[in-house]
Structures are given as structure tokens and as C-alpha cells.
Amino acid sequence: MSAASCLLTEDQFLCSICLDVFTDPVSTPCGHNFCKACITEHWNVNVPYQCPNCNKLFSTRPELQVNIFISEMAAQFRQSAQQKASSSEQQESKPGEVPCDDCTGTKLKALKSCLVCLASYCETHLEPHLTKPGLKRHQLIDPVENLEDRMCTKHDKPLELFCKTDQMCVCMLCTVLDHKNHDVVPLKEEYEGKKAELGKTEAEIQQMIQKRRVKIQEIKHSVELSEEDADREIAEGVQVFTALKESVERSQAELIDTIKEKQRKTEKQAEGFITELEQEICELKKRSTEVVQLSHTEDHLHLLQSFRTLNAAPPTKDWTGVRVSPPSHEGTVVRAVNQLEETISKHMKKLTEAELKRVQKSAVDVTLDPDTANRDLILSDDGKQVHDSDVKKNLPNNPERFDSHIYVVAKQSFSSGRFYYEVQVKGKTEWTLGVIRESINRKGFILPTPQDGYWTICLSNKNVYFALIDPRVRLSLKSQPQKVGVFVDYEEGLVSFYDVDAAALIYSFTGCCFTEKLYPIFDPGLNHGVKNSAPLIISPVNHTE
CATH class of the missing domain: 2.60.120.920 (SPRY domain)
Structure with missing residues (x-):
């Protein structure tokens, strides 16, 4: 049977209706095979009842029974095809992966490691551990390297137990010799306990991570608030200093105008005095000329008649007490600075009021101890x-x-x-x-x-x-x-x-x-x-x- 089955091909196990491997194969009276569901649906649609392969007609709808032999052969073929497909999908071991110890040439990726054999196996070489009774009792784990580290270095026995007293893995001989009367438990028991602790630790770590993520958001939010506060303070500061700068410039301009106005008045007064003096000089020069001319005349009568008029000085102003004193600027700058200080004080009061309102938001309840x-x-x-x-x-x-x-x-x-x-x-x-x-x-x-x-x-x-x-x-x-x-x-x-x-x-x-x-x-x-x-x-x- 097994020799004959090796000669069978895939085409011999395909239903001619669905073109897939038989599922519940049945045979028609003419000897052809189909999936039970396929031929049933075919005859539900097509009447009269006819074989899809040889077109033989049947007067009545044949009663179909599953062909046990064909069904078993199709199942074996399907399993064989799956194993071949699975075998073809095995991967060559990559760096960092555990290779199969039994593979020669190309090392395939190991699927399991045996703690008894101290070896790792790919799917093909793992088969004996899954089928042979003696090997089925071996302990298989996910593939790991350095299996020799799982052996007791002192007794060359598997590390199957855990000494809770000394907190270390031990073999059976260790419990009799070096760890006698110690609290020793199977590795699996300690593993379960430690695994539960790791689960608790992981939960705690995740909680810590979450808290830190929340803290990050708090810090980012604080930075955003700080940035908003900084922008607001800068804007308010610029506004205040701009106002102060304008006040200083305005006070300076007013100071200069005041001083210049005093100077203009002084200059105007001086110009009036000079004009008046120049007019008197002009009159005096004119009288001087007349006096000189009269002093040179030979006309006795004319000199005597004009002498009284020309001998007297022309009417002029007494300039003895007239002075142009420079204007006094004493206290002008001080008064201007005092006014500026008052302006700054008003700004300072507004700033302090705003500042006090802000700090009052941090009010706390205080009681004496x-x-x-x-x-x-x-x-x-x-x-x-x-x-x-x-x-x-x-x-x-x-x-x-x-x-x-x-x-x-x-x-x-x-x-x-x-x-x-x-x-x-x-x-x-x-x-x-x-x-x-x-x-x-x-x-x-x-x-x-x-x-x-x-x-x-x-x-x-x-x-x-x-x-x-x-x-x-x-x-x-x-x-x-x-x-x-x-x-x-x-x-x-x-x-x-x-x-x-x-x-x-x-x-x-x-x-x-x-x-x-x-x-x-x-x-x-x-x-x-x-x-x-x-x-x-x-x-x-x-x-x-």
C-alpha cells in the first residue's frame, strides 16, 4: 500500500468539479469520483442526472456513499503535501538565532531545545522527540544557546531545582550534598512565582512610565504657561518702558523748551536795548556833526543864535542802571526731574498693583502653631x-x-x-x-x-x-x-x-x-x-x- 501510494500523483486526488483535493469523496455508478458536496450541488442544478466526466445518464438520482479508501488516500496525500510545504518553509538560522545542532551543511533555525540531550533541533530533527516514547519524556523549551550553562558544573546534572535559601539553581545531587535541609522547590514552581513577580514589576514599571508621561505633559504644559507668562511680561515691560521713555523724552523736550524760551526772552530784551542805543547813537552823531559845523562858522550872529540849541545834549535815556542779566536756570532741571519722578512713581504704583493682584492668587490659609x-x-x-x-x-x-x-x-x-x-x-x-x-x-x-x-x-x-x-x-x-x-x-x-x-x-x-x-x-x-x-x-x- 505504502509503495503504491508513493506513485500516486496530485491529479489523481483532485475533484474535477472544484479542482481541489477530495473532501468526502463519493463514486458514481460509472466509477468516477467527486467531492460529495460538489456532485450533490451539480445534480441539484442540472437535470437529468448525468456524470460530469463521461456524460453517462442515470434514470434516477444515484444514492451516493463516501468512498472510504479514496477518502483515506486523499487525507494522506493532503498531510504529505502539508509536511512538504512546512519543510520547505524552514528557514536557515540567522545571526542571533539558535541553529540546529544536528543539521550538517546549512544550519536550519532550531524550533526547540532539549534540556536532557542539551541540544537544539530544527523541525526535521525534532521529529523523534515528538514520536518516540523514550524521547517524549524529555523536557523541551524554546530554543536557547549555551545549554551547558543549564548543567550543574559540580555534578554534571541538569539544574532542575531552585534553592530559596541560597537563591540559586541546583541539581538533584546538590539538594542531598550541598543544600541539605534547605528550602528547595522545583524550577517550575519558582519560575511561576518569579514570573508573577515580574508581572507585578512590569505593571509597576508601566505605571511608572505612565506617571512619567503624565509628568512630561505637566512639564510641557508648565513650559507653555511659562512662555505665555514671559510673553505677557515682555509685552507689559515693553509697554511700560515705552511709556517711561516717552515721558523722559517729553520731559527733556519740555526742559529744553523752557530754557530756550528764557534765552529767547533775554535775547529779545537785549535786541530792544541795542536798537534803542543805536538810535541814540545815530542822534548823537547827527548833533556832533552840527556842533562841529557851528564851531567852524564865521557868522557871529548865526553861532550865537544856534548856540543854545546845539550846545545842550540831545534828550537821551540814562543807561547807567540798565543791564541784561542772563536768565537763571537754577532748579529748572531739578523740577523737571521731580515731575518725571512723579510720573515714574505713578507707573510704578500701577505695576505694583498689578503685581500684587498676581501674587494674591497664590494665597494660602495660615494658622499659628x-x-x-x-x-x-x-x-x-x-x-x-x-x-x-x-x-x-x-x-x-x-x-x-x-x-x-x-x-x-x-x-x-x-x-x-x-x-x-x-x-x-x-x-x-x-x-x-x-x-x-x-x-x-x-x-x-x-x-x-x-x-x-x-x-x-x-x-x-x-x-x-x-x-x-x-x-x-x-x-x-x-x-x-x-x-x-x-x-x-x-x-x-x-x-x-x-x-x-x-x-x-x-x-x-x-x-x-x-x-x-x-x-x-x-x-x-x-x-x-x-x-x-x-x-x-x-x-x-x-x-x-
Whole structure:
């Protein structure tokens, strides 16, 4: 049978109707074969019933049965054709792929590796491991190189187990000799556990990736907002400086015009004097000529008759007290600069008002922390007010509490971004406000400077304002603040203080380097009897439009 089947050709297993290999082949009474579905459909359409090959007519529709022999032969032919096609599709191994160890000449790509044989096989040479009973028990895995690494170097046995105690792969002999009484499990069990861990790790990694993608979008959005802010600031800056430039040019032009106008008046006055003098000179020259002529006359009568008229000087102006004084320009430039300064001050006020509105958008809720307050201080129940008292309270001297200076800090801390709050100082003659870093010393004498972690300003009891740096900087304020706004930009290293009611900048610490949490700090100052008994009050921020 097998020898005969090798002689069969593809044409012998093709249905003449569909021209494909037989499916459920049936035979007609005349001996020809067709797919059951093909001949059935043919006879459903064509009547009378006739063989498509020899055209033999049948009086009645033949009853067809599947030809078992032809069906088996067609199935074997189809399987043989598939195997040949599959064999022809095997690929030669490429660099980086595992080659078949049994191939001679051209090495085909391996499909599996055997952990028992320590060899890799292509589809053809893998066949025995799929069919022979003895080889079927071998463990096959996806093709890998360096199969010798899967053998125990000490006992030359497959690494089939995992020692959880020593976290290493071992063979059967290892568990008896070197890893006795250790927690040993099959590789598959540990593999499943580690695979589950890898799945969890992969999920965590994907979550981390997603978070970072979100962060990238946040950063890009921040850059876009920053670019918008920069463009807006540039536009506003150009507008302000253009207006200032125009004001300067206008003031300069007005100054020049004023000086030139004074000069023109002086020149006009001088020209009038000169014209008048020249006219008198002309008259005097004329009289001089007449006098000379009369002095040379021989006519006694004529000389005597004309002498009275010509001997007297002609009427002229007394020029003794007449002077042309250069115009005084004293104070002209100063007044012009003062006017320009007023104009600039108006622009500055508008800018500060706009700036204050922007920083007020960063307003935060701040409350006082009683655990940090000096024992002399009295805090309101809502944590919004503080003032000095004359009696020290009996409180625990915990590490957070200030013991020498009458300071108290807020419960809230800030380690990034921007924040702003306002404090009413109305009625006070002494106070200190600002921010501190978390690690400052709170015991004993403290020198409140930026070098020591303090960024503060104060009103002294002598009604003088200072920025507390070393040495102190005296602040010149046009008005006494009733409410002080404190603004911090952590990343920018900026701490600014504002007179809220006057919409004026009091002082700014710039170029600060913040690396710790920052806390708002408050010092209401000593009472000095009742002179400074008014409290510092943390006020809600009114966002003005």
C-alpha cells in the first residue's frame, strides 16, 4: 500500500468539479469520483442526472456513499503535501538565532531545545522527540544557546531545582550534598512565582512610565504657561518702558523748551536795548556833526543864535542802571526731574498693583502653631491672632518652642511653588514678619539673618523699618503699612513684602537658595505697657479685580 501510494500523483486526488483535493469523496455508478458536496450541488442544478466526466445518464438520482479508501488516500496525500510545504518553509538560522545542532551543511533555525540531550533541533530533527516514547519524556523549551550553562558544573546534572535559601539553581545531587535541609522547590514552581513577580514589576514599571508621561505633559504644559507668562511680561515691560521713555523724552523736550524760551526772552530784551542805543547813537552823531559845523562858522550872529540849541545834549535815556542779566536756570532741571519722578512713581504704583493682584492668587490659609509659641505669647483659639503678655505661661519646653525670642511659626510648611498670606499690623509699634527654614535653632539667642535661615523685616520700637540682614538695611517707606503681604516663590528664591493698602513693594530678598521646608514666622513685639498691645492678625486675602 505504502509503495503504491508513493506513485500516486496530485491529479489523481483532485475533484474535477472544484479542482481541489477530495473532501468526502463519493463514486458514481460509472466509477468516477467527486467531492460529495460538489456532485450533490451539480445534480441539484442540472437535470437529468448525468456524470460530469463521461456524460453517462442515470434514470434516477444515484444514492451516493463516501468512498472510504479514496477518502483515506486523499487525507494522506493532503498531510504529505502539508509536511512538504512546512519543510520547505524552514528557514536557515540567522545571526542571533539558535541553529540546529544536528543539521550538517546549512544550519536550519532550531524550533526547540532539549534540556536532557542539551541540544537544539530544527523541525526535521525534532521529529523523534515528538514520536518516540523514550524521547517524549524529555523536557523541551524554546530554543536557547549555551545549554551547558543549564548543567550543574559540580555534578554534571541538569539544574532542575531552585534553592530559596541560597537563591540559586541546583541539581538533584546538590539538594542531598550541598543544600541539605534547605528550602528547595522545583524550577517550575519558582519560575511561576518569579514570573508573577515580574508581572507585578512590569505593571509597576508601566505605571511608572505612565506617571512619567503624565509628568512630561505637566512639564510641557508648565513650559507653555511659562512662555505665555514671559510673553505677557515682555509685552507689559515693553509697554511700560515705552511709556517711561516717552515721558523722559517729553520731559527733556519740555526742559529744553523752557530754557530756550528764557534765552529767547533775554535775547529779545537785549535786541530792544541795542536798537534803542543805536538810535541814540545815530542822534548823537547827527548833533556832533552840527556842533562841529557851528564851531567852524564865521557868522557871529548865526553861532550865537544856534548856540543854545546845539550846545545842550540831545534828550537821551540814562543807561547807567540798565543791564541784561542772563536768565537763571537754577532748579529748572531739578523740577523737571521731580515731575518725571512723579510720573515714574505713578507707573510704578500701577505695576505694583498689578503685581500684587498676581501674587494674591497664590494665597494660602495660615494658622499659628501653639507648640512653637514662646511662653510669653497669647494665641487666639482660631490660631489667627497673637500678642505679647506680661506673664509667662507654664508650658513644656519642647524642641519646637522658642524660649528666648517671642516668636511663633505657622502649622503650615511649604517646600515648593508659591505662597502668599497677609498680616494686619494696624496699631502696632513693633513687629517682625517673614519666613524661616525648618532647621533653625529655636533655643537661646538668635541672629535673624538669611545666613541663619531667617528672611524677615521688622518695625522697631523707634518707628524705623528694617530688612533683617547683616548689616541691617533701613527701609524708607512713604506710608506706615497697616497690612503686610508676604509672598514666597520657592523655586525662584524670592521673598517679597508688600504694603497691601498702598499697593507698594516694601522689600524683596532675591537670589535665595531654599533646600528645606519654609514656615511663616510671627513676632508681635513686646507690649511696652499698652503701647504695643494690639495683636498681629492673619487676615483673609481680598482678591481685588
